[in-house]
Amino acid sequence: MTAINSSTPQSTVPMLEARAITCVRGERELFSKLDLQVSSGECLHIRGENGVGKTSLLRLLSGLTAPESGDVFWNGESIKNDALDYHSKLLFLGHRDALKEDLSALENLRLYAAIDGVEISEKEAFASLWQFGLKGREDLSVSCLSAGQKKRVLMARMLTRRAQVWILDEPFNALDTQAVHELQDLIVQHLKGNGLAVLTSHQPLALPQLRVLDL
């Protein structure tokens, strides 16, 4: 009976899972034996003081760094075993925007589409930029955009990337109230589409299916 249950609906299967992970930065142990599970349709909000290890946890979950002990699993499979498969479903946005200042918003977007192996047409790229209020600024080099506008380029990337797992480090930083709403809507859409999200933020969030982890 249990065997049948565990193999049935996708949505109840925990998808991203950390088992007993320990993180050490330098000499200091940030957290130890941490377990967490995020299933699709859920959003995990990681909170905590500065320096408590939020970003480190996100980097562990994305596979950028390896935990001191324990492991991270995607659909029951360690993310180290099939890293490329996990990466194809993952969108990680760190605290640096990873946009090329000398290229335009459109060029950045299309470049990432090529690197992430997603096909987007010129039209889709334009539409996604326009959706986030960058109409008329598609061909401006990113160095001319404000911090909030750069974040909006990243929101366009989140939309076009079509990834199942979103790992976002402080996604609400530098956004105006309007953009905060738009980003929340974007995350809600993502969760409805069977995606899952793990994010850090110092603001309280109004999202459905939100779970909070205090580090």
Add this chain to the structure above:
Amino acid sequence: MNAVLAIVKRDLLLVMRRKSEVLTALFFFVIVTSLFPLGIGADANLLRKIAPGVIWVAALLSTLLGLQRMFAADYADGTLEQLVLSPNSFASLVFGKILAHWLVCGLPLVLLAPIIGIQFDLDAQSLKVLMAALLLGTPVLSLLGSIGAALTLGVRGGSVLMSLLILPLYIPVLIFGAGAVYASSVGLDITGHFSLLGALFILALAFVPWVSANAVKIAIE
């Protein structure tokens, strides 16, 4: 494959937007190689003799000038993290970056070489051999250099350290590259030199992207 091409295209585009950095390396090559004939004077025999060595050493140094740029900017703005997390093998993306570096810093040297060679009174045969040797040797310089660029990521004073790490590795390329030109100018067989340069190229091509990719991964951990 698409992603590799995208990386090459992006790096070339970035270079086009900021031409000064690349032009500096090329001017360095032209100026250094022009200083020798000016300083030594019109002793054609001596110039012919030192030409291969001088041109090759200048090529090594000007390659070195562009190396620091290979990963540093992507490291600073977080792009490298995105590349590591892309669904393509990271080694292939690193290969794309090395290819772009060679197209910008290596290929122009090959094309400039005959003009530089004339200043040293090299004959047509030697010029051809010089170009061929550079064509085979400069990719090795870009490949080996990427290891140094990756290992010194995020290190303060990294460019000096990188020169110390990389220049010794360039010695075999220098010996066989300059040797081929010298051998041809005195009428010796050059196939041995080219075989060895080819072997270095194939070895570097097989292992270096993987080594550099791992060095970058360590740097961003």
